[in-house]
Amino acid sequence: MRQGSSLKGNFASDIGVASIATGCQVSTLQIQIPNDGDVQTTVTFAGLGWQDKSDGTSYFGTPTDIDGKLRYSFKNVTAISLNGVTGGDGFCVDTFNIQFDNNMQTQRCIGSGSGFAGANIPTTFTPSGQITLSWSKxxxxxxxxxxxxxxxxxxxxxxxxEGSYTFNFPSVQVDGDWPDGGNTDIIQVQLNITGSDTPPTITRKAASTPTPAPSGE
Incomplete structure (x- = not known):
């Protein structure tokens, strides 16, 4: 199922001008996990329309904040596994990233009276990424x-x-060059990964709430 949404483009309160992008769908999602610092997520949208107004009001009210207060960093990566081997046991994982690409195509509709796309059509779904490993057996x-x-x-x-997100790729294929380096270099191999046969899943689990201790009589 495809679902479109409206995204707030801008509200310049000093001049009373607001704008909004409509009919937006996710084109790509990329998650970058570094070896230091916060996890970075980039989402690319494709929209079908654009509206603006100059009456001094925004298109949206005050949204309800349902986001957590904690960030995810490289320290929050757990249970990483490739080829049945747990990271930290058979090899060290230096950095990695994943990307979900809907390979969005734009359908133009001449005569519709709109200067924007008539439809954004996701074609093939491609999960991919890169992972850098220390060189080992x-x-x-x-x-x-x-x-x-x-x-x-x-x-x-x-x-x-605040909880967890488990990313599971049941089947990926890899390609990469033979690693090389000098006497003082840490030898690493970078593998490109592409999902195959079985779609990946993302499972969210909320943090468990501790059961309160029974009160004394």
């Missing part, structure tokens, strides 16, 4: 599947005191 066994095209599982969890 387990990393070699994952890299070797570059030669055969054999698929493997990849999963990780982002978790803090």
């Amino acid at each position: 387990s990393a070699y066994e994952a890299w070797k599947k570059t030669l055969t095209g054999e698929a493997m599982p990849f999963s990780f969890t982002l978790e803090n005191a």
